[in-house]
Each structure stands twice: as structure tokens, then as C-alpha cells.
Amino acid sequence: MKIKAVLMDVDNTLLDFGICARDSMRGVFADWGVPYREEMFPVFWEINGKLWEEIEEGHLTKEELYQIRWKLIFERLGIEGYDPVRFDDGFRKYIAESAAPVEGAYEILEYLSPKYILCVASNASPARQIKRLTKANMLQYFEHLFTSEEIGHPKPEKAFFDACLKTLDGITAAETVVIGDSLTADIAGGAGCGMKTIWYNHTHEAVPEKLRADYIVNTLLEIKDIL
Ligand SMILES: [Mg+2]
The missing domain is CATH 3.40.50.1000 (HAD superfamily/HAD-like)
Known part of the structure; x- marks a missing residue:
């Protein structure tokens, strides 16, 4: 060819989005005073991956992902009392700085x-x-x-x-x-x-x-x- x-x-x-996302998750959890445990990362990975598939299939917009991503993750992890949309803002600030x-x-x-x-x-x-x-x-x-x-x-x-x-x-x-x-x-x-x-x-x-x-x-x- x-x-x-x-x-x-x-x-x-x-x-490496895996490394970037894990570091970002640790960062935003620390900022918000939410105890982070390593077994939480696979939950993020699964839910985030599914949402991105929906975006690629045209069923979801990125703005909608920012609205619901941490809501779904917190629900699964049984974490309450945090604003998932502002949490996503914080997460994306870390992602923007990540470059592994x-x-x-x-x-x-x-x-x-x-x-x-x-x-x-x-x-x-x-x-x-x-x-x-x-x-x-x-x-x-x-x-x-x-x-x-x-x-x-x-x-x-x-x-x-x-x-x-x-x-x-x-x-x-x-x-x-x-x-x-x-x-x-x-x-x-x-x-x-x-x-x-x-x-x-x-x-x-x-x-x-x-x-x-x-x-x-x-x-x-x-x-x-x-x-
Ligand atoms: Mg890719």
C-alpha cells in the first residue's frame, strides 16, 4: 500500500489512559476528602468504558457523560454526599494534566x-x-x-x-x-x-x-x- x-x-x-485516569482519580478523591481504594478503579473503568461506547454509537453526548459518569460510579460504590458534576470537573482537570x-x-x-x-x-x-x-x-x-x-x-x-x-x-x-x-x-x-x-x-x-x-x-x- x-x-x-x-x-x-x-x-x-x-x-496510557489507564495510568492517567487512575492518577486523576486518586487526585480528585484526595481533593474532596473521599477515601480512595484501589478496587474502586475497575468500577470507574467499566462504567467509563460503557459510556464512551454509547458516545461512539451516537446514543450519548460528552456533556451528558460529564453529568452522569460519577453519579453512576458513586451509586455503584455506595458513596453519597458529593456533587457528581463538580466531581467530574475536578477529575477532568487532573486528566488534562496527565500524560503517561x-x-x-x-x-x-x-x-x-x-x-x-x-x-x-x-x-x-x-x-x-x-x-x-x-x-x-x-x-x-x-x-x-x-x-x-x-x-x-x-x-x-x-x-x-x-x-x-x-x-x-x-x-x-x-x-x-x-x-x-x-x-x-x-x-x-x-x-x-x-x-x-x-x-x-x-x-x-x-x-x-x-x-x-x-x-x-x-x-x-x-x-x-x-x-
Ligand atoms: Mg483511544
């Missing part, structure tokens, strides 16, 4: 950036991702930063990827590859637009039968064998 542009997801592809890299992230960015037009493609706010990628020393590798908030449509909507191609003037969908950890947002989204796709299976989950990814990697460095 003759690839010219690479669209890279950020969370759980370049930055995924293993191999710098090496793969060093490898890809001279060879391809490297772009961020993220369902997040541009300010937040610029801040985090700057903190992680990754921003300099990217020529374009595509975010759902700026484009007005999230991945996996075709409108998101069409907007990327519009900016990448003259580059076709077939000359573009999407790299990401989400089978819905990144893989189904990119494939639906005619782009090539590389699924970063960071949790080493069983590969679903209907997988639409052109390639699967278990580590970021395996991308070197493809691109």
Missing part, C-alpha cells in the same frame, strides 16, 4: 514522523490534547491535530474523517491509515471511510470475528513491520 498520511488516536494509543506515555510511543513517533504526514485524530478537546501532548513531548511529531470538538463530529462518524481528508488536500482515503485502540471509533470509523486501519490491541483481547481492521498489532513497535 502507498500510505501518505497517518491518523493516530491519542488515549490508549499514545497516552504508552510503551514504545516515542520510538514509533520518531519512526513514523519523517516518513508520513502524521496527524492526531482524537475525540477530545484540542486544548486538552495539546496540553497533554506537549507535556508528554509528543506534539512536535504532528503536522495536524484533528479533534472531534473542532470538527464538530466525533469518530467514528464519516464526517470526522471527511474533514481530516479535506485538510489533507490531495491525499485520498486509500492513502490514509488510522491507528487506534477502539474497534468502533478508530477501526470501524476509518474503514467506513475507505481508509486503511491498524488496530492497536493493547489489552490483548480476543479478536472479534467481524473485525474490519486491515492489521492488528499488540505493541506499538509492531507498526514498523507494516508502515
Whole structure:
């Protein structure tokens, strides 16, 4: 394949959202004086993951997620007496400051950036991702930063990827590859637009039968064998 542009997801592809979220959870719990226990994190992970799936399916907006995320987590944990919306504000402030890299992230960015037009493609706010990628020393590798908030449509909507191609003037969908950890947002989204796709299976989950990814990697460095 003759690839010219690479669209890279950020969370759980370049930055380890698990580490970022755990640290952020510890931080906001301490600020609010809520005792934090490690076994609470899987509850956050499960509920947050389900809500993000609903966003990707178009059943929920991010604003709605901010309203209900901690309400649902507190209910499950039996924690009472805290305003879940303000708690989410506090949590997101920590997330905005978090920038733990995924293993191999710098090496793969060093490898890809001279060879391809490297772009961020993220369902997040541009300010937040610029801040985090700057903190992680990754921003300099990217020529374009595509975010759902700026484009007005999230991945996996075709409108998101069409907007990327519009900016990448003259580059076709077939000359573009999407790299990401989400089978819905990144893989189904990119494939639906005619782009090539590389699924970063960071949790080493069983590969679903209907997988639409052109390639699967278990580590970021395996991308070197493809691109
Ligand atoms: Mg991701």
C-alpha cells in the first residue's frame, strides 16, 4: 500500500489512559476528602468504558457523560454526599494534566514522523490534547491535530474523517491509515471511510470475528513491520 498520511488516536494509543485516569482519580478523591481504594478503579473503568461506547454509537453526548459518569460510579460504590458534576470537573482537570506515555510511543513517533504526514485524530478537546501532548513531548511529531470538538463530529462518524481528508488536500482515503485502540471509533470509523486501519490491541483481547481492521498489532513497535 502507498500510505501518505497517518491518523493516530491519542488515549490508549499514545497516552496510557489507564495510568492517567487512575492518577486523576486518586487526585480528585484526595481533593474532596473521599477515601480512595484501589478496587474502586475497575468500577470507574467499566462504567467509563460503557459510556464512551454509547458516545461512539451516537446514543450519548460528552456533556451528558460529564453529568452522569460519577453519579453512576458513586451509586455503584455506595458513596453519597458529593456533587457528581463538580466531581467530574475536578477529575477532568487532573486528566488534562496527565500524560503517561504508552510503551514504545516515542520510538514509533520518531519512526513514523519523517516518513508520513502524521496527524492526531482524537475525540477530545484540542486544548486538552495539546496540553497533554506537549507535556508528554509528543506534539512536535504532528503536522495536524484533528479533534472531534473542532470538527464538530466525533469518530467514528464519516464526517470526522471527511474533514481530516479535506485538510489533507490531495491525499485520498486509500492513502490514509488510522491507528487506534477502539474497534468502533478508530477501526470501524476509518474503514467506513475507505481508509486503511491498524488496530492497536493493547489489552490483548480476543479478536472479534467481524473485525474490519486491515492489521492488528499488540505493541506499538509492531507498526514498523507494516508502515
Ligand atoms: Mg483511544
